[in-house]
Amino acid sequence: MKLSIIIIGDEILIGQVTDTNSGAVARVFGPMGWDIACVRTVPDEKRAIHEAVEAALAEAELVICTGGLGPTKDDITKHTLAEIFGGPMRRDPEVVDNIRRVFRLRGLAMNSLTEAQADVPESCRVVQNLFGTAPVMWFERSGRVLVSMPGVPFETEGMLPEVARLVAARFDSDNVLRHRCMMVGGITESALAERLAAWEAALPPYMHLAYLPVPGLIRLRLDGRGRDAAALDAEMARQFDGLKAAVGEHMRYDGDASAAEIVLAACRRHGYTLGTAESCTGGTIASRVTAVAGCSDVFAGSVVSYANSVKAAVLGVSAADIEALGAVSREVVEQMAAGARCALGCDCAVATSGIAGPGGAVEGKPVGTVWIAAATPAGVQSRLLHLPGNRARVIDRASTEALMLLASML
């Protein structure tokens, strides 16, 4: 069955905010067997919302909208839905209670605009929003369902399990979808495609391999679908073993994992603790490691030594080497990695020192020049990278490469 998603909001359409709700919806409903037909992002305008809702209801059994439900006057979704599905607005007393509860929890005062969030079209069934004030609204027409959810990602993500439960009860799907991922490194996408061509050509028609490159890694995802879950699971396992054999030494992880998760798993296997010493990546590696829940058994901490004085004072890098060779040099980055092990009292460390740009380039060291190093109890290794792209991309890629250098040593 088909699901279409509508994201409502000028702020997303003009590029001031990046939509993450459509992905959150897809990650919940995809594994339940729903095919995502289309995601439409439309402005806070009655006509655009109206057209998107009609187009989505024409192509899909289920439509999920997010956004356009706040208390301020640029939000008109609710009135447009009342026009489409009918009914005057009514003030829902349970929603009023919920808004009072949320405001009490947050220690805030109510006002008339806030109370108006409890107005809903007569034609909808309200699902109480446990994470905020805007109600989740469930509409039906000709056997098709539209669920309108708030736009704040925390609220959408919080309410998705309950909406998914209600959808599963309403439709009973007998299509099963399976995904399996692996992380691949040290090979280009096209060289990998050539290596996998024969294996891919022999895949059954209900299976599909997708290449999902992220800077520094390639995620391979094998998708399968069918009606018999046990048979599908068995065939997925068999085909995935074939994929592993074809990928060979380039497989970095069995599963979907970030570079930080791959390194945390490798450290945990060895009983090692981890730290970082970061100059050009500025704390990005540490923030990626700490984004992983439960990292505290492995992760000790980090020294972000943006200023050279911090490299010397906290990490013990030789001030003479910084002076003579520059902060972006093999000697300095290796001393940073070794110094992090010492300063943070950890077994393993990664270090970065480079020129992320747009300024800072010097003779012989253009923007994108980055030295990375990794240290373990067995020693230190380092590599020089020449990375393309803007500041964000250089930081992103250098962070992944430093983590993958350590992963390759463990």
Add this chain to the structure above:
Amino acid sequence: MKLSIIIIGDEILIGQVTDTNSGAVARVFGPMGWDIACVRTVPDEKRAIHEAVEAALAEAELVICTGGLGPTKDDITKHTLAEIFGGPMRRDPEVVDNIRRVFRLRGLAMNSLTEAQADVPESCRVVQNLFGTAPVMWFERSGRVLVSMPGVPFETEGMLPEVARLVAARFDSDNVLRHRCMMVGGITESALAERLAAWEAALPPYMHLAYLPVPGLIRLRLDGRGRDAAALDAEMARQFDGLKAAVGEHMRYDGDASAAEIVLAACRRHGYTLGTAESCTGGTIASRVTAVAGCSDVFAGSVVSYANSVKAAVLGVSAADIEALGAVSREVVEQMAAGARCALGCDCAVATSGIAGPGGAVEGKPVGTVWIAAATPAGVQSRLLHLPGNRARVIDRASTEALMLLASML
């Protein structure tokens, strides 16, 4: 004039990758006077791409597609566009040269799949991709234009200025669009809306105020459009002054800025340097500060003291206080902020210590309990936060609140 955007890719539709290309396109074309009619995200399927292209060409003079142009077999955009706009495929010799150039630069070997990227429909005009191998293709039909761009964000963003230049030459738009932003803090969205109601009601019909809350801050954006640029600029300036007066003491920044940019500007004004001492935020504050190009005159560095041993050894926090009061306490976070000034040799510092979850809660300190502190040469201040949401949201919000606490002290 209207612009519609089509994002092609299963990986985005199923939520494994977050689309950032639509925002990049909108941020370039919006200020040129293009109204974004709709963003459609569709799967790598001939029929879905076909339908999206026809719907977009029906509603908009300009359509920009991204994605579906890689060398691997799940990319079928190019063949679908050949069907829509006509023409057999031809191998473009200049694209072959460009692919060779890119591969040489990256030190990679060519293969047959890579060469096939130089096949383009006869009906298109090629715009050379300076950032990768997939060509940018320009199609026209009945006076409307479709530009197909690669899906890799670095390549899309790199090629957008050239595409924008060609679009501006092809269409001459006489509609001018203006935006002005301010950052507001210390007030809820609905209280702010109530405070601004009278001012908003008096806005001319060609101006519009949008509320764009980000965790811990509200971005207000005033949009205006018209044909006479000078008159529009004058009226925008007058209305924005009115907005400033209405927002009053809650204005945190005149312009569009992140919390990190607000703090960097405030430090620069005072001639202060900045550091961070992070426990639960794990380097996120440092990475946000270093994401800002040119931060090195202000930012010294950071100590991510995830382990208590690092809090004591590097930041000089009293081990006895950690033992007696816990790491998540006023005393510890204030010592972290003061210790960062000392260890990093900086004038100002922010510090965080909290429980981001999902594990780690203890009696009296549930998930979301975060102490934040900020230190300047004038002293230290701290605050206790009780933040809702999951790990990512707690880290996000605590990072912003810590920066805004320092901003309020400068």
